[in-house]
Amino acid sequence: AQSVTQLGSHVSVSEGALVLLRCNYSSSVPPYLFWYVQYPNQGLQLLLKYTSAATLVKGINGFEAEFKKSETSFHLTKPSAHMSDAAEYFCAVTWGAGSYQLTFGKGTKLSVIP
């Protein structure tokens, strides 16, 4: 079965520290991968996406992610955490160019400590 797994339901970092949120997928076909951010009582905002072009993807708010096929991973990073980065982050995947349904990971709550 195809799936996406986010390791760590809760991650805490100090302000200014590296942010690393992990996402692994399992798929028999090339995936399209997404990272979304959700602030309390709000919808989802797209941070970045991988759609089979460059493996290192840069997104908004200083985030980036690298698609590693050999590791079936798409981890989200940011060099320096800001207080405003505190939110819930979801990794999501669709499979194939004709696939529209998103499968979400369980989410990782990021806390930023001042």
Next chain:
Amino acid sequence: GAVVSQHPSWVICKSGTSVKIECRSLDFQATTMFWYRQFPKQSLMLMATSNEGSKATYEQGVEKDKFLINHASLTLSTLTVTSAHPEDSSFYICSARDPGQGRPNEQFFGPGTRLTVL
């Protein structure tokens, strides 16, 4: 571009009543819209996929008669929770796909609707 709105943003209703939630694509035509449900501190669960002019496709375990979905136009989909009960209280989020933007695999999300059933 690719803005999706939801109305209302929150609603409180009595048990046994029906509630309608609207999802609109404001600046594009959405051939496909999706409805998700999110419980507190959990991920999004896909409830159904609706295509304009046809019946919605419901995910396994989602009651079709309880969660009525109508996608009557290319910019509007509605979710009606019929005979709502407290266990239906949740955060409902819609999303839409814009095939015209060259981003067919991307979904654009609405801000969500918080439903509380007393």
